[in-house]
Amino acid sequence: MANRFPGAGGRSYLAIPGPSVIPDAVLQAMHRAAPNIYAGELIDMMPGLVAGLKGVARTDGHVAIYIGNGHAAWEAALANVIAPGDAVLVPATGRFGHGWADMAEGLGAEVAVLDFGKSGPWDEDRIADALRADTGHRIKAVLAVHVDTSSSVRNDIAGLRRLLDDLGHPALLMADCIASLGCDRFEMDAWGVDVMVTGCQKGLMVPPGMAFVFFNARAAKVRAKMPRVSRYWDWTPRAEPTEFWEYFDGTAPTHHLYGLRTALGMIADEGIEAVWDRHERLARAIWAACDVWAEEGPLRLNVADAAHRSRAVTSLRIGAPHGTELRAWVEGQLGLTLGIGLGMAPPSDPAWHGFFRLGHMGHVNGQMVLGMLGGIEAGLTAIGVPHGRGAVDAAARVIAGGV
Ligand SMILES: *Cc1c(COP(=O)(O)O)cnc(C)c1O
Numbered sequence: 001m002a003n004r005f006p007g008a009g010g011r012s013y014l015a016i017p018g019p020s021v022i023p024d025a026v027l028q029a030m031h032r033a034a035p036n037i038y039a040g041e042l043i044d045m046m047p048g049l050v051a052g053l054k055g056v057a058r059t060d061g062h063v064a065i066y067i068g069n070g071h072a073a074w075e076a077a078l079a080n081v082i083a084p085g086d087a088v089l090v091p092a093t094g095r096f097g098h099g100w101a102d103m104a105e106g107l108g109a110e111v112a113v114l115d116f117g118k119s120g121p122w123d124e125d126r127i128a129d130a131l132r133a134d135t136g137h138r139i140k141a142v143l144a145v146h147v148d149t150s151s152s153v154r155n156d157i158a159g160l161r162r163l164l165d166d167l168g169h170p171a172l173l174m175a176d177c178i179a180s181l182g183c184d185r186f187e188m189d190a191w192g193v194d195v196m197v198t199g200c201q202k203g204l205m206v207p208p209g210m211a212f213v214f215f216n217a218r219a220a221k222v223r224a225k226m227p228r229v230s231r232y233w234d235w236t237p238r239a240e241p242t243e244f245w246e247y248f249d250g251t252a253p254t255h256h257l258y259g260l261r262t263a264l265g266m267i268a269d270e271g272i273e274a275v276w277d278r279h280e281r282l283a284r285a286i287w288a289a290c291d292v293w294a295e296e297g298p299l300r301l302n303v304a305d306a307a308h309r310s311r312a313v314t315s316l317r318i319g320a321p322h323g324t325e326l327r328a329w330v331e332g333q334l335g336l337t338l339g340i341g342l343g344m345a346p347p348s349d350p351a352w353h354g355f356f357r358l359g360h361m362g363h364v365n366g367q368m369v370l371g372m373l374g375g376i377e378a379g380l381t382a383i384g385v386p387h388g389r390g391a392v393d394a395a396a397r398v399i400a401g402g403v
Contacts, residue, residue: 009335010335011335012335012336012337013335013336013337013368013371013372014337014359015336015337015338015339015358015359015360015368015372016337016338016339016340016357016359017149017152017179017202017312017313017339017357017358017359017361018149018178018179018199018201018202018359018361019201019202019207019208020201020202020203020205020359020361020362020363020364021205021362021363021364021368022205022206022207022259022363023205023262023263023266023363025262025266026205026206026259026262026263026266027259028262029258029259029261029262030207030255030256030258030259032255032258034254035254035258037244037245037251037252037254038244042244042252042254042257043244045257045261046244046247046257048261049257049260049261049264050063052260052261052264052265052267052268053065053212053214053264054214055264055268055272056181056182056204056264056267056272057177057181057186057188057196057198057214058186058187058188058189058190058272059188059189059196059214059216060189061188061189061214061215061216061217062214062215062216062220062235062239062240063212063213063214063215063239064076064212064213064215064235064238064239065210065211065212065238065247065248066210066211066212066213066233066238066248067209067210067211067248067253068209068210068211069199069201069208069209069211070176070178070197070198070199070211071099071103072211073176073178073197073198073199073211073212073213074099074100074103074176074197075103075107075233076197076211076213076233076235077174077195077197077213077215078103078104078107078109079107079229079230079233079234080195080213080215080219080223080226080229080233080234080235081140081141081172081174081195081219081222081223081226082104082107082109082140082141083108083226083227083228084107084108084109085108085109085110086109086110086140086141087109087110087111087112087134087138087139087140088101088104088109088110088111088112088139088140088141088142088143089112089114089127089130089131089134089139089141089142089143089171090104090111090112090113090114090142090143090144091113091114091116091122091126091127091142091144091155091160092113092114092115092116092122092145092148093116093117093118093120093121093122093145093148093151093153093155094118094145094148094149094150094151094152094153094343095118095148095149095150095151095342095343096145096148096149096150096176096178096179097113097143097144097145097148098113098115100143100145100176101113101143104143112130112139114126114127114130118150118151118153118302118343118344119151119153119302119303119304120153120303120304120305120308121153121154121155121156121305121308122155122160124156124159124160124163127142127160127163128163128167131163131164131167131169131171132167134169137169137170137171139169139171140171140172140222141171141172141173141174141195142160142164142171142172142173142174143174143176144157144160144173144174144175144176145175145176146175146176146177146179146180146184146186147177147179147180147183147184147310147312147313148179148310149178149179149310149313149342149357150315150341150342150343150344150357151302151303151315151343151344152302152303152309152310152313152314152315152357153302153303153308153309153310154180154184154303154308154309154310154311155308157173157175157186157191157193158187158190158191158192160173161173161191161192161193165192172194172195172218172219172222173192173193173194173195174193174194174195174196174197175188175193175195175196175197176196176197176198177196177197177198178197178198178199178202179202179203179310179312179313179361180203180310180311180312181196181198181202181203181204182202182203182204182205182267182272182275182361182362183202183203183275183276183279183310183311183312183361183362184276184279184310184311184312185276188214188216189216193214193216194215194216194218194219195213195214195215195216195219196213196214196215197211197212197213197214198211198212198214199211199212200212200256200259200260200263202312202361202362203312203361203362204260204263204264204267204362205263205266205362205363206256206259206260206263207256207259209253209256210253210256210260213235215235215239220236223235223236231249232249234249237249276311278364278365279311279312279360279361279364280311281366281398281399282311282360282364282365282366282369282399283309283310283311283312283314283360284398285366285369285370285373285395285396285398285399286314286358286360286369286373286395287301287306287309287314288391288394288395288397288398289373289376289377289391289392289394289395290314290316290391291394292388292389292390292391292393292394293376293377293380293387293388293391294388295388296386296387296388296389297380297385297386297387297388298317298318298319298322298385298386299316299317299318299380299385299387300316300317300318301314301315301316302314302315302316302317302344302355303315311360312359312360312361312362313339313357313358313359313360313361314357314358314360315341315344315355315356315357316355316356316357316358317341317344317354317355318354318355318356318385319354320350320351320352320353320354321350321353321354322353322354322383322385323340323341323353323354323355323356324352324353324356325353325383326338326356326376326379326380326383326385327340327356329379329382329383330375330376330378330379333378333379333382334375334378334379336371336372336375338356338357338358338372338376339356339357339358339359340355340356340357341354341355341356341357342355342357358372360372366399369395369399370392370395370396370399373391373392373395374392377391377392
């Protein structure tokens with residue numbers, strides 16, 4: 001009798017857009033006895049970690065580290081510069097802009113959301129109109145998601161800085177790079193970003209549990225003028241601690257720090273430019289495969305314009321119930337887990353089953369992407385969804401460098 005669960009053999013592959021694949025070297029670095037938090041290696045390695053993080057973010061500014069996830073990073077950043085009653089503007093291109101907006105609202109901010117739908121970038125003209133209308137410069141910050149992980153839209157953060165400068169608007173530019181840092185090109189200082197938030201569990205390849213808030217001198221000045229900031233979220237002592245415990249306002253995330261040291265070392269060894277190039281090449285291979293599948297049948301890339309696609313996550317439409325069927329088949333039969341469609345339809349809507357996403361962030365290479373694409377090809381065939389032929393071949397040619 002045929003093995004009903006062949007996916008149970010071999011190594012499984014979590015190809016969802018976060019948490020991402022954890023390198024064995026990171027896992028091994030974390031597998032150790034509990035370290036002393038009062039003296040020794042853990043304390044000595046902090047300056048190197050801070051330098052490594054700033055290198056990945058391309059900034060000479062500051063970084064505060066929190067025990068938390070991406071939502072914690074959102075709140076931490078807002079808590080330092082947004083007081084109740086302050087106004088923020090949020091251009092949303094998928095679910096995550098709304099999430100950050102919601103967090104700001106919970107902190108008492110006056111929030112204006114510009115909704116740009118779920119399959120394309122923001123429109124600078126509409127953002128400009130909103131900023132121009134703010135003649136009193138009440139808008140204190142623009143909360144901008146670089147890569148929206150639900151839609152896989154990538155926005156032009158540097159363009160938004162130019163817009164603010166051209167209009168002479170003093171709002172802080174705050175960027176969510178949770179899905180993009182260490183995957184898509186991002187240059188905090190060169191792009192004029194004042195505050196950037198990220199987590200450790202996507203491009204940084206560490207299990208979920210650490211959040212990072214980067215900020216520049218401009219943002220530090222805004223922080224200094226805040227009437228009060230929660231002691232726990234305050235980024236100042238975390239970024240400029242006089243004692244080790246202040247980095248985390250309490251016990252350090254001991255094992256995560258060892259994992260992070262290894263992950264940052266891997267990124268430094270490869271070189272951040274090479275890391276971006278690798279993600280670019282692999283994303284192009286995935287798009288090439290998707291374009292071929294789309295030649296026949298219902299599968300479509302969510303974002304039409306390649307310039308505005310993430311290099312770390314790809315959102316796809318395939319029509320209900322094929323998305324859910326495909327994910328179930330490749331997980332059960334191949335040990336390959338694909339991402340659910342997030343925010344494209346409510347979970348209670350049958351249309352929800354028509355979306356899925358591919359995570360290709362962090363610890364990924366060509367054989368993994370080809371395996372994932374081959375797995376999808378098998379799945380499409382098995383569940384009987386029509387699709388163009390030659391997709392994996394098209395991807396292989398991109399990876400080989402011939403395209
Ligand atoms: C993952 C993600 C978040 C949320 O992070 P959590 O760790 O799930 O709280 C926020 N923004 C973006 C762009 C993300 O990709």
